[in-house]
Amino acid sequence: MKQPDVIVREVGLRDGLQLVKTFVPTETKLAWARAVAAAGVPEIEITNFVPPKVIAQFADAADVARGALSIPGPKIVALAPNRKGAENMLLAGVRNVNFVLSVSEEHNLANVRKTVDQSFAEFENVVALRAERPEWKNVRIQGCLATSFGCTIRGKVDPNDVLRCVDRYLALGADEILLADTVGYAAPSEISNLFHHTVAIAAGKPVYAHFHDTRGLGLANVYAALEAGVRAFDASTGGLGGCPFAPGASGNIVMEDLVFLLEKEGLKTGVDLDKYRAARSIAETALPDEKFYGTILKAGLPKGFTPPTLAEAAE
């Protein structure tokens, strides 16, 4: 497979597991990651280097990361809320750091107990790690902006505040930007508008989109982001990843359906949906109490439609 036209990144093992109380054994996490990789997903956000006392699910972060790095194929990425987490991640061998802060001051305080300014200072500390060891020099750092389209505490978030945060991240050394609709508030025109400006400001640096389907608009928002030039999307196996503020509501957009949308739009993702069933099966077996979403694996591909990825593989 040549380069995909669009990056789909699996976040089931990070965002998907964030609220899951049942501890998923390390080996099961790795089996899931291997199945995701075997289906052709080019990038996996594998874990969260957060202290175990904050989220017990990620107590095995270093082991999961080390195991995942030996899987052939995908780029392995992990999340860190601070310098300490990022350092542990680098020591485990991961070379792609996602750092996250919330544009909404209220949400950032609730989430990481820092003001936005304090979080940017922490981001500077993370960036400074690149100077500490020669093998860390080329570490890629993604600046992620949670609550970019609204916040359950504050309500509306000003798009200009988001763009100011994008500027700050880039000025401080971020290699990539991610805008997240953390709570599923965004509608397509808002996506279109904010990503259009962000892509322009990023000036060639990758811009990722992270959407939740809490209010049913996840894939409509993907289409709007595509129109704005975005070519990298987070999604999770079966949409795993509920929101604590919306009981019974769905979480991340569903990887399987995202892949169908992109391939139907003529974009190669590199993902074989049929092979992806194995990943879904592992996750469903490991988490019998969680709800898994998605339509395409139930309904099947349209008659006469060959996804570009499979067409290329058949050549």
Next chain:
Amino acid sequence: MKQPDVIVREVGLRDGLQLVKTFVPTETKLAWARAVAAAGVPEIEITNFVPPKVIAQFADAADVARGALSIPGPKIVALAPNRKGAENMLLAGVRNVNFVLSVSEEHNLANVRKTVDQSFAEFENVVALRAERPEWKNVRIQGCLATSFGCTIRGKVDPNDVLRCVDRYLALGADEILLADTVGYAAPSEISNLFHHTVAIAAGKPVYAHFHDTRGLGLANVYAALEAGVRAFDASTGGLGGCPFAPGASGNIVMEDLVFLLEKEGLKTGVDLDKYRAARSIAETALPDEKFYGTILKAGLPKGFTPPTLAEAAE
């Protein structure tokens, strides 16, 4: 309420019930329709004037239609597969006829046992009814095109075939056009392209969109259709209306989520989502074995967001 910016049409009582084996009592159907109307939905496709031996659910078509015509508010529309059905509909007092044929020859033969040419001849017979009685002179007729974006029997459908059918309908006297993604095959770019041309050809006559969410792209397709200038959408209570060719897959797009998308895009629908809960509750109680979909009534509106329809009502 002034004119809505966009028409949402409830089709739960027609498309939603089409495959439901349990006969829903006439009075329950009317209670459902009254609740839909009370929530502000401006148009209801109320039943199908098809022979009871074809679909027993619609044996009470004339009674349902007559009952619905006394509900204050919504425009009442019904479907007819042929001249006989249309005549019965007009005799019951309905003045808005939806006639349907499939662009796919194979699907049309399977569905109504006619070639596409024969169906257009039947459409001429329906149009001719307007001349038969003075009170039928101003009957509005919508030409609906099933399988406009693909067919489970034929596979791909040529967009040029769709546009030729649009031309034929208009030449024969259709007042409105509807393109249906009957089996949930369409992706947003295809929607955008075909509706763009259809809106141009229709030259000011209303163009409706009818989408199924079988493969998860229903609301993404709505957004693409909005961009192409479409301002009228079918949807059903809780997405009722499965597809016989995709067991377990969802059916129509969900009215509640459609309304949220449109209002979040700044378009008044006239619908009060909170009041719509009563309609959903009636349908769920009447059909305990059917699956109802939708996210917005579970997750609630975003904090700080007032739908344009409610903002206007509060003025």
